[in-house]
Amino acid sequence: MNKHWLVIGCGALGMRWAARLLEQGHQVTLLHRYQTHPTEISVEDSSGIKQSYQPNFATSASLTSKFEQVLICTKAYDALPAFLDIKSLTRKSADIVCLCNGFGAQQELIPHLKEHQSLWAGVTNEGTLKINDSSIRLTGEGDTFIGVLHSPTSRPNPLEDFHCANIECRLLEKLAINAVINPLTAIFGVTNGEILQTPVRNIFDAAVAEIKSCYRDQGFPHHPITKELDLEMLGNRIATVAHMTGLNHSSMLQDIRLKRKTEVDYICGYFAKQEQIECPLQDLLYEAINNPAELESYQRKLLNFF
Ligand SMILES: NC(=O)C1=CN([C@@H]2O[C@H](COP(=O)(O)OP(=O)(O)OC[C@H]3O[C@@H](n4cnc5c(N)ncnc54)[C@H](OP(=O)(O)O)[C@@H]3O)[C@@H](O)[C@H]2O)C=CC1
Numbered sequence: 551m552n553k554h555w556l557v558i559g560c561g562a563l564g565m566r567w568a569a570r571l572l573e574q575g576h577q578v579t580l581l582h583r584y585q586t587h588p589t590e591i592s593v594e595d596s597s598g599i600k601q602s603y604q605p606n607f608a609t610s611a612s613l614t615s616k617f618e619q620v621l622i623c624t625k626a627y628d629a630l631p632a633f634l635d636i637k638s639l640t641r642k643s644a645d646i647v648c649l650c651n652g653f654g655a656q657q658e659l660i661p662h663l664k665e666h667q668s669l670w671a672g673v674t675n676e677g678t679l680k681i682n683d684s685s686i687r688l689t690g691e692g693d694t695f696i697g698v699l700h701s702p703t704s705r706p707n708p709l710e711d712f713h714c715a716n717i718e719c720r721l722l723e724k725l726a727i728n729a730v731i732n733p734l735t736a737i738f739g740v741t742n743g744e745i746l747q748t749p750v751r752n753i754f755d756a757a758v759a760e761i762k763s764c765y766r767d768q769g770f771p772h773h774p775i776t777k778e779l780d781l782e783m784l785g786n787r788i789a790t791v792a793h794m795t796g797l798n799h800s801s802m803l804q805d806i807r808l809k810r811k812t813e814v815d816y817i818c819g820y821f822a823k824q825e826q827i828e829c830p831l832q833d834l835l836y837e838a839i840n841n842p843a844e845l846e847s848y849q850r851k852l853l854n855f856f
């Protein structure tokens with residue numbers, strides 16, 4: 551059935567999903583924060599073929615209709631303010647889908663939902679690069695999982711092609727992937743693939759071991775969920791992602807280089823704020839990313855330690 555989606559965020563992921571939803575026959579309003587409305591989105595695939603899409607472009611001030619389906623494609627730290635900005639334009643039983651990385655930003659939305667609204671979370675391993683305000687390049691294939699986080703009534707998945715029965719498990723797996731790859735690439739200024747080689751490899755192994763032990767710890771608040779993860783294979787899974795995206799610069803490395811805010815609060819910061827468990831290496835990585843001017847000294851500290 552065709553739906554009218556409000557996609558929040560005209561960044562890499564927002565443009566990719568706006569194009570995908572239009573291709574599936576849905577109507578799409580793409581919310582942006584630019585001075586002037588773009589007129590179309592250009593999507594370049596891995597063979598260099600470009601295709602154009604024309605969603606309705608809008609700013610929150612120009613929106614008038616109410617939405618039953620909302621897809622949040624902002625960075626993790628923007629998800630809640632972005633939702634609150636348009637909440638009055640969501641229908642009382644709307645499906646709100648949040649695609650941002652990390653763990654925590656999705657759950658922060660729950661107390662702010664209207665009584666009958668459902669919250670869905672997504673994990674995607676697709677790679678998309680924003681070229682400019684209206685163009686993206688598809689840089690990597692990957693799975694996408696979408697599942698329910700909160701629903702007062704049992705509702706069908708609004709993106710059923712990507713349905714996942716245990717989304718928290720997938721979110722925690724992706725959290726582990728990001729908590730190892732992102733800070734190491736950002737601190738050492740290397741590609742995803744280079745963290746698998748000496749000298750960073752020792753720190754990679756220590757970071758994987760720490761997350762595995764944290765996920766096994768009964769004091770970890772999501773212990774019942776992490777029990778369902780194949781922890782023996784977690785290190786291989788993280789190494790495979792680093793290898794498959796070997797030439798990429800992680801989002802955290804790009805953010806640090808461009809002096810933009812990072813998503814570290816929802817990645818390493820998630821471990822750092824757990825009071826019941828000790829994660830000294832994640833604490834150190836969190837501290838390093840929050841002190842980008844001191845990265846060389848953190849590099850030395852990490853290399854001397856491991
Ligand atoms: N790109 C990728 O390949 C992947 C990304 N992800 C995750 O997806 C999320 C989005 O990533 P990505 O698309 O790359 O990030 P981008 O920074 O490219 O896009 C985020 C967009 O959201 C916009 N935005 C923020 N708040 C609002 C608001 N209130 N109203 C309207 N627009 C808003 C930003 O606008 P402004 O520029 O004005 O701040 C920006 O255009 C992140 O959590 C990322 O980690 C996950 C997997 C892959």
Ligand SMILES: CC(C)(CO)C(=O)C(=O)O
Nearest residue numbers: 731795798799800801802
């Ligand atoms: C999987 C990975 C590490 C790919 O670069 C990513 O999600 C990111 O850069 O944020």
